[in-house]
Amino acid sequence: MTEAFPPGLMISAPSSGTGKTTVMLGLLRALSDEGLRVQPFKSGPDYIDPAFHRAASGRASFNLDGWAMGEGLIGAIAAQASGADICLAEGSMGLFDGVATRGQIGFGSSAETARMMGWPVVLVLDVSGQAQSAAAVALGFARFDPGLRIAGVILNRVASPRHERLARLGMERVGLAVLGALPRRGDLTLPERHLGLIQAVEHPDLEAAIAGYAAFLRDHVDLAAIRALAQGLAAPAATRLPPPPAQRIALAQDAAFSFTYPHILAGWRAAGAEILPFSPLADEPPDRMADLVWLPGGYPELHAGRLAAARHFHSGLRRHARTRPVHGECGGYMVLGQALIDQHGHAHPMAGLLGLVTSYENRRLHLGYRRAVLCGPMPGHAAGAALRGHEFHYSTILVQPDAALAEVSDADGASLPESGSRRGRVTGTFFHLIAGEKG
Known part of the structure; x- marks a missing residue:
């Protein structure tokens, strides 16, 4: 109805x-x-x-x-x-x-x-x-x-x-x-x-x-x-908001990690998930009781030095990844990598959970809708699932040695090289997830 x-x-x-x-x-x-x-x-x-x-x-x-x-x-x-x-x-x-x-x-x-x-x-x-x-x-x-x-x-x-x-x-x-x-x-x-x-x-x-x-x-x-x-029609018949990928989700939230779609968080909360915010910029580790760590996008390139020095954040993230999943989107994906090179060419060590090395030294715009078919599972979605999202950043991949997370294409179906990464329980994408294709 x-x-x-x-x-x-x-x-x-x-x-x-x-x-x-x-x-x-x-x-x-x-x-x-x-x-x-x-x-x-x-x-x-x-x-x-x-x-x-x-x-x-x-x-x-x-x-x-x-x-x-x-x-x-x-x-x-x-x-x-x-x-x-x-x-x-x-x-x-x-x-x-x-x-x-x-x-x-x-x-x-x-x-x-x-x-x-x-x-x-x-x-x-x-x-x-x-x-x-x-x-x-x-x-x-x-x-x-x-x-x-x-x-x-x-x-x-x-x-x-x-x-x-x-x-x-x-x-x-x-x-x-x-x-x-x-x-x-x-x-x-x-x-x-x-x-x-x-x-x-x-x-x-x-x-x-x-x-x-x-x-x-x-x-x-x-x-x-x-x-x-102001006018309006009856809204389309509703299904449901996106379900949570875990029961207790440690969510990075500060000036470096803030790009999470509101309907995603509303869906997690509506289904009873517990969201446990923490600040990597304040050198806070994720909650030890979390089932999943989720690093959203944001502006890590503006805070690369502070993030590189956040020892408690890094050790807590690595400890979690030994037994439970970690996922990063865009900026969060870059922080899961080996290093982030800033606009001045300085390399800042990141968490090292993926082999990814990204650079802002020579900016290049990546912008547009993304369709991804998962090659392996990521939190909340099984291998083979088709997802839709959006990508907007200026970083360039220099090294990406890990297995591809997905086959990614743009809105017109053209294949793209930014396939995301997976290593053990750690996954990451450059696109921000909006919905599963059946959502």
């Missing part, structure tokens, strides 16, 4: 860099301040934005991904909105940007998510350098997919009252509602680094920043109109 679903909106844009994240955070907090229970979502495989959403709304934010997730899993994730008054989803990249798998434009895109959930789209337009021409851009988006409703636009980075008036005249001509106009302000940005935004836990004053975004949105956006435009 299907669940009743709160009405919602997709906050999207023609491209990255338009300011939709700051608009999203401002809307989440401004509507929450009005007494609404606002459920945030993130369309696509982004690892970082959901933590900012949680800080702004007080509710966990969940990814929805049409490429990596089956409808049953999407339904189970959508059910996390139970009790909310309104849903706001932040798009990724441009509204129609997805992959070409199945010969379908926008497969895995924010537009696909919005259609599936019945959410109208609020388009955030960066109008710097244009005026009436912004209406032509918006009209193209409104007509590109007749099955998708563009509810209105928010004009961002408006230079002057005259600039706003001209842009509004253009929107009036093409019949698109202007829901707000945000004057240009240099301080309305979030700090970034090579993978995009810094993590929420690293922001020097996140609460003040979000409160500032909310005040700015209240002054320049019609919040009542935003609320009135």
